[in-house]
Every structure is written in structure tokens, then in C-alpha cells.
Amino acid sequence: MKEISLLEMIGRSLAKIAAGAGVAALLIWLVYVMLDIGHMQSGFTLPQSSY
Numbered sequence: 001m002k003e004i005s006l007l008e009m010i011g012r013s014l015a016k017i018a019a020g021a022g023v024a025a026l027l028i029w030l031v032y033v034m035l036d037i038g039h040m041q042s043g044f045t046l047p048q049s050s051y
Helices: 007-039
Strands: none
Touching: none
């Protein structure tokens, strides 16, 4: 077993957290888009567009 530096351990932990957060954010975004599509009557509208 090779020696792992503290910095490398921190880096790997941050990478795992970042990957997990990225997957969670993607899932939340997909669910939001799917729900939003259900409420939209015509075409695709961006959140910042105001009428």
C-alpha cells in the first residue's frame, strides 16, 4: 500500500463530493424541467423571460 498524502486524500474527497453534487444537481434540474414542461402551454420558455 503506497503512502497517500493528506492533500491527495482531501482532493479525492472533494472530487467525490463534487461528482455527487453534480449528479444531484442534474437530477433536480431534469425533474424541474419535466414539471415545467407540464405547466407550459406553448413552446420552450426560459425562466428569465418575462411577459
